[in-house]
Amino acid sequence: MSKPSIPQGTRDFSPAVMAKRKFILNTIESVYKSFGFMPLETPAMENLQTLTGKYGTEGDQLLFKILNNGDYLKDIQLTEVDSKSLTPKIADRGLRYDLTVPLARFVVMNRHEITLPFKRYQMQPVWRADRPQKGRYREFWQCDADVLGTDSLLCEADFIRIYTSAFSQLGLKDYEIRINHRKLLEAVCELCGAGDKFKAITIIIDKADKIGNDGVAKELIAIGLSEADSQKLLSQLDRIAFTEAGLAKLEKELGHLESGVKAISDLRQLLALSPSSLNTVKLDISLARGLDYYTGCIFEVVPTSVKMGSISGGGRYDDLTGVFGMKGISGVGISFGIDRIYDVMEELKLFPESGDQFTDILFCPMDEPALLYCIQIADQLRHSGVKVEVYPTASKLKKQLDYANDKKILWAAIVGENEMRTSIVSLKNLRTGEQDTCKSGDILGFIH
RNA sequence: GUGGUCAUAGCUCAGUAGGUUAGAGCGUUGGAUUGUGGUUCCGAAGGUCGUGGGUUCGAGCCCCAUUGAUCACCCCA
Structure with missing residues (x-):
C-alpha cells in the first residue's frame, strides 16, 4: 500500500492547531452573537444549478463538481460531447464556493418564515478548485455575518464595530479596514470620461498595490484613456482617512456627479453611525473586490505587518436574492477568513500560551x-x-x-x-x- | 488555467566531481530510578532518498514524465 495522503490544498488540524482555531472561531462567534446574529448551517453540497453563474465565468471553473451516482454515462453518446458540455450531464451537484449564495438560496426558500431584517452568521468550510499557495487553500473556512432586508447604514457601521471588537479580542493590532463605495468608483470613472469602461478600469486599479502607479497608468492608456485622464484618475487613488475632512475633499472633486453625491451621502451617514475613534479605517478608492454583486459599501481588512492577502471582506449587495426570484431585498455582509487570520496570528505569535x-x-x-x-x-x-x-x-x-x-x-x-x-x-x-x-x-x- | 523553484527518517536538514553497508540534531521508545516529571547518561526503533521510467559498469546526485509543496500571474478568504 502506498503512503497515505490528503488531497491538494487540504489540511489536517491537529489538537494543538484546533485549540488555536477554536480560539479564533469562538471569539468571532461571540462577537457576532453580541450583535444579535443567529446561527445558520447549510449543506456542503448544493445543486450545481444554484452555484453556476453566480461567481462569473472564472468562478464557475473553480467549482468542485460531484459526479452523479449510478450509471452516469447511461444516456450519454461519448462521441458527441467534449468535457465542457459533458459536465452538466454527469454532475448535478457541487461543493459550495462561499456562504453568501447558500444564504440567498435559504432566504428565498424560507421567505415566509423569515422576519426581516434577518441577521445570521455562518461558519463552515467552503471549497474552491484554485491552485493552492500561501494563505490560499482548496478547503478553507469562512465566518460570515449578513443582514438582509434593510438599507440602513447602521449595518455597515456595526460591521466596523465587529471588526474592531473581534481583532482587539484576538490581539491583532496591525491591520487596516479599507472602505470604498461602488458609486465612488463609478464617479471616478465618469470624472475621467470613461464611464463606459467601468469594469476594465476597476480591474486595473484594484491591482494598484502590486503594479504601482506607473503600471496602472500604462494599463489605463492601453484601454484607451488619454494621458491626462489616466493621471486624473491616479490622483484619486491615495488612501485617505475616513473623516469628515476626507469626505469633504472627495465631495469637492466628485460632488457634481450623481453617483458621487449618493456615495458621499452614504459614507457620511456611515461615519455618523460609526464608533468615534476610527484610525484603522481608510477610504480606498482602488478597492474593487467582488464587483459582480456589490452595489454599495465595500470592505476589506488587510494585515499591515505581515505579507498576506485580505483577512476579511464584504459589502452591500442590493439584489442578491434576485437571481433566485425574490426581488428587492438589500443585504450587507462580511466574511472573516479564519485560515488566513490563523496564519497571521501564528506569524506574529499572538496566540495565548494557555490555549492548548x-x-x-x-x-x-x-x-x-x-x-x-x-x-x-x-x-x-x-x-x-x-x-x-x-x-x-x-x-x-x-x-x-x-x-x-x-x-x-x-x-x-x-x-x-x-x-x-x-x-x-x-x-x-x-x-x-x-x-x-x-x-x-x-x-x-x-x-x- | 500559465510560468519559476523545490522534494532525503515523524520534524529541521547534511550528503563532498555520479562509486561499496545513506548521516546528524530534535522527537518517539526502553532502561539507569519496583510512588514523583520537564535535567543528565546509556540503548533501540525508524528511510527501497515523493512516485514511475531512462542514461551508466554503477544514480540520493544526470535526463524525462508524474504527484505534491512553494512562489508569481489570474482571481480571491
Missing part, C-alpha cells in the same frame, strides 16, 4: 484499586465543571507525569494505598513542582 490546555487535572492511580477510587473523585469534579481525566492504567508514575507534561496539564493527583487509606490525594502542581496532600472532597478549593 485541555485538561485541568490528571489522576495518577498507582494500582488497580486506586484506579477505581480515582474515577469516583473524577466524576464528582466533572460535575463541578473541572476538566479531568484518569490515566487509564496503573503505569509507572514517571510515565503518567510525562503524559501530563506533554498535555500541559497543571495538576496531577497521585493516588495509591497511602492516600486511599485516609481518603486524601497527593496534589502536585506540575508548573512549580510543589506537592501537598488534600482531602478528596477539598480538591476543588485547592486547585483554585
Whole structure:
C-alpha cells in the first residue's frame, strides 16, 4: 500500500492547531452573537444549478463538481460531447464556493418564515478548485455575518464595530479596514470620461498595490484613456482617512456627479453611525473586490505587518436574492477568513500560551484499586465543571507525569494505598513542582 | 488555467566531481530510578532518498514524465 495522503490544498488540524482555531472561531462567534446574529448551517453540497453563474465565468471553473451516482454515462453518446458540455450531464451537484449564495438560496426558500431584517452568521468550510499557495487553500473556512432586508447604514457601521471588537479580542493590532463605495468608483470613472469602461478600469486599479502607479497608468492608456485622464484618475487613488475632512475633499472633486453625491451621502451617514475613534479605517478608492454583486459599501481588512492577502471582506449587495426570484431585498455582509487570520496570528505569535490546555487535572492511580477510587473523585469534579481525566492504567508514575507534561496539564493527583487509606490525594502542581496532600472532597478549593 | 523553484527518517536538514553497508540534531521508545516529571547518561526503533521510467559498469546526485509543496500571474478568504 502506498503512503497515505490528503488531497491538494487540504489540511489536517491537529489538537494543538484546533485549540488555536477554536480560539479564533469562538471569539468571532461571540462577537457576532453580541450583535444579535443567529446561527445558520447549510449543506456542503448544493445543486450545481444554484452555484453556476453566480461567481462569473472564472468562478464557475473553480467549482468542485460531484459526479452523479449510478450509471452516469447511461444516456450519454461519448462521441458527441467534449468535457465542457459533458459536465452538466454527469454532475448535478457541487461543493459550495462561499456562504453568501447558500444564504440567498435559504432566504428565498424560507421567505415566509423569515422576519426581516434577518441577521445570521455562518461558519463552515467552503471549497474552491484554485491552485493552492500561501494563505490560499482548496478547503478553507469562512465566518460570515449578513443582514438582509434593510438599507440602513447602521449595518455597515456595526460591521466596523465587529471588526474592531473581534481583532482587539484576538490581539491583532496591525491591520487596516479599507472602505470604498461602488458609486465612488463609478464617479471616478465618469470624472475621467470613461464611464463606459467601468469594469476594465476597476480591474486595473484594484491591482494598484502590486503594479504601482506607473503600471496602472500604462494599463489605463492601453484601454484607451488619454494621458491626462489616466493621471486624473491616479490622483484619486491615495488612501485617505475616513473623516469628515476626507469626505469633504472627495465631495469637492466628485460632488457634481450623481453617483458621487449618493456615495458621499452614504459614507457620511456611515461615519455618523460609526464608533468615534476610527484610525484603522481608510477610504480606498482602488478597492474593487467582488464587483459582480456589490452595489454599495465595500470592505476589506488587510494585515499591515505581515505579507498576506485580505483577512476579511464584504459589502452591500442590493439584489442578491434576485437571481433566485425574490426581488428587492438589500443585504450587507462580511466574511472573516479564519485560515488566513490563523496564519497571521501564528506569524506574529499572538496566540495565548494557555490555549492548548485541555485538561485541568490528571489522576495518577498507582494500582488497580486506586484506579477505581480515582474515577469516583473524577466524576464528582466533572460535575463541578473541572476538566479531568484518569490515566487509564496503573503505569509507572514517571510515565503518567510525562503524559501530563506533554498535555500541559497543571495538576496531577497521585493516588495509591497511602492516600486511599485516609481518603486524601497527593496534589502536585506540575508548573512549580510543589506537592501537598488534600482531602478528596477539598480538591476543588485547592486547585483554585 | 500559465510560468519559476523545490522534494532525503515523524520534524529541521547534511550528503563532498555520479562509486561499496545513506548521516546528524530534535522527537518517539526502553532502561539507569519496583510512588514523583520537564535535567543528565546509556540503548533501540525508524528511510527501497515523493512516485514511475531512462542514461551508466554503477544514480540520493544526470535526463524525462508524474504527484505534491512553494512562489508569481489570474482571481480571491
